[in-house]
Each structure stands twice: as C-alpha cells, then as structure tokens.
Amino acid sequence: MSSSSLKTFLPDSISRTEPGNPAEISLTDLLTPREQEIARLASYGMTNKEIGQTLEISHWTVATHMRRIFDKTNVNRRAALAIALAIRL
Numbered sequence: 001m002s003s004s005s006l007k008t009f010l011p012d013s014i015s016r017t018e019p020g021n022p023a024e025i026s027l028t029d030l031l032t033p034r035e036q037e038i039a040r041l042a043s044y045g046m047t048n049k050e051i052g053q054t055l056e057i058s059h060w061t062v063a064t065h066m067r068r069i070f071d072k073t074n075v076n077r078r079a080a081l082a083i084a085l086a087i088r089l
Contacts, residue, residue, distance in 0.1 A: 027039070027073065027084060027085065030072045030073060031069060031072060031073075034065065035065055035068060035069050035072075037055070038051055038055070038062060038065045038066065038069065039069050039081055039085060040085060041054060041055075042066065042069075042078050042081060042082075043078070043081055043082035043085045043086070045078075047059075048062040048063050048066065049062075069081065
C-alpha cells in the first residue's frame with residue numbers, strides 16, 4: 001500500500017504526521033502499556049474474547065480498552081489500527 005493510499009485510509013490525526021516532524025506523536029505516547037498490548041493483539045486479528053483469554057481478563061474489559069484505543073488514535077476499525085501499528089506511529 002502506498003503512502004498516499006495510507007493517507008486516504010487513515011484518519012487525518014494519524015496520517016498527518018510525517019517522519020522527522022517534531023510534533024509527531026507515536027502510539028506509545030498516546031496509549032498505556034496495557035492498551036498497547038491489547039492493540040497489538042487486536043492487530044494480529046484476535047477477537048476481544050481471544051484477547052481476554054490470553055490476558056486473563058474479561059472480554060468486556062478488552063472492549064473498554066478497545067474503545068479507549070479507538071478514541072485516542074481517532075481510528076474506528078481494527079484494520080486501520082493494525083496499519084497504524086505497522087507503520088509505527
């Protein structure tokens with residue numbers, strides 16, 4: 001996927017930053033360590049139930065974390081989250 005394709009797929013708040021931009025904010029700056037862990041597992045294609053079983057937490061807790069991750073990153077799909085993680089924003 002080309003850079004221009006990513007910019008049309010990702011929301012402005014994610015795609016507007018470019019490497020070397022001092023205002024660039026990475027996902028690790030936005031997310032707590034637990035949210036990063038859940039985001040990484042979700043990007044692997046795991047369901048909330050599977051993530052919950054892996055981390056020994058309720059799938060409802062995973063859903064809450066996912067809502068917070070989506071809010072913080074302005075992403076509303078797991079696929080977009082996976083792309084954001086892959087390009088290490």
